[in-house]
Amino acid sequence: MLIAFGTGILTILLLASNQIAQKLDNNSKDIDLVVGAKGSPLQLILSSIYYIDFPTGNIPLKEAKELSRSPFVKRAVPLALGDNYNGTRIVGTDSNFVAIYKLKVQSGKLWAQDFETTIGASVAESQQLKVGDTFYGAHGLTSNSDVHKSHQYTVSGILAPQGNVTDNLILTNIASVWKMHDDHEEGEAHEHEEGESHHEEEHAEEGKELTSLLIQYRSPMSVAIFPRMVNETTNMQAASPAQESTRLFSLIGVGVETLQWFAVLIMLIAAISVFVNLYNSLKERKYDLAIMRTLGASRGKLFLIVIAEGIILTLAGTIIGIALGHLALQFIGNYQESSQARLTGLVFLKDEIYLFVAGLAIGIFAAIIPAVQAYRSNISRILSKN
């Protein structure tokens, strides 16, 4: 039982940390830098690359355009965030986005006109949307409370599953996002959620804003110069996805390590309990084992019998533990809110072989002393005791 528990925890940790690391990696592969409003760099990365957390604010379109023309920049992808559909983020962007994430369309086509959208594979599935369907976006990033009734979005295409964050996004052009908000300005007054884009100001091209820019460097040299320039000479900030991801993971990592030690401790206790169990059961079965000797079993055979018992015990525990770990993770994944960070229990890692081997080793280890005792037992003495 204990072994199953310990193995289970280790399995969960192994799978979870591996998947999180992978997701972090997948999503930030080709993006060298993110430029956005000043604030927490981690928040900027989380909101513009992983689409978790609220953006830090907005940056003026004019300055963003200037920055994208810089010689250090190979490609700059503009992002306009601020709306959602049933919790899925609607992202205003352009063809650069498609290029950077190497998006492929499965059915329909990429958005072209205003209010046309291309949606990610998971969105199509969970929201039951097909090409040609229409929907209304709502203000803010998570709630349905403030639906923009003036303009409808149409699904013009569905992306093939990409295995990254784009599976969970609704993509459209920036003009649509601006238009949505222009119209809403003319009408209602309402509550603004924390951190959302504030567009109370000007409507002219002058005052248009973006949420952030995803940047690809032209040359490796840019790493040294560009971010500093942005941070020190403009009103915007530059954050490195690689750096922030590493920081994030190391923060999670600390938690994972503690849990890992805890699980190892449990395994140790489990090993001890297997040992105690075998030792005690051996005392009771002394007679039976001695009888087996008289039937012809050699001492070596008795030794093997006891060891085999230990192995079977721990092996069973290990297998159950691994299965439990996967099941638990799958269960957790189903209940997770943020679809971006969803974990799955269906993936197996080759590191799990180590867990398996460890289970075996513990079995042998715990069974050795009782086995040696069985080997050395003096059957004459045992059989004389009535």
Added chain:
Amino acid sequence: MISLKSVSHSYAGQKDIGFSDWQINDGEQWLLLGESGSGKTTLLHILTGILKPKQGEVQINNTSIYGLSAKELDQFRGRNIGIIFQRPHLIKSLSISENLVLAQSFAKLPTDKKRVNEVLESLGIEGKKNAYPDELSQGQLQRVSIARAVINKPALLIADEPTSSLDDKNAAIVLELLMQQSGANQTTLVVATHDKRVKDAFTNTYELS
């Protein structure tokens, strides 16, 4: 033929116990008499290859059993010596026939289901072959124990106090069965006991002082 020559043994710190020389011919039936504490169990253990005596030699069918290696001795025992203990000691998690097959496999003999059934039948308990030990009565268990001892057709059949824990009726049955089985299989029988109900059936006696 079984022979005991110049055998004596002592336990740590205890006096030497000397045993008179003993020769048992094939097919004979002997009674080993002695009160508890007289060295009866010690002698039995020496005779069956379980305890190596400090001195002396034990020969069974021309093999000096204490000259064999430990593993060889174990196997020799499994094939040639059948032991019936005072309490049955069957493996509780196995069925009766599985217990018997175990005796065959531990002696490194091939599994012979026919033999298993044959022996169970001759003891009148064939119907219990798929039952588990805790479903049987004392008397039935003792019979299974006899079955296990004779299944490999050993040269020597030894019973240590086989009737002491049984009532009169079952004691008689067991005694009868022992005599019958040893007769049927040409096995030499030695019964160690201080049970007076058993004594009269034997002509050959080895007495411990």
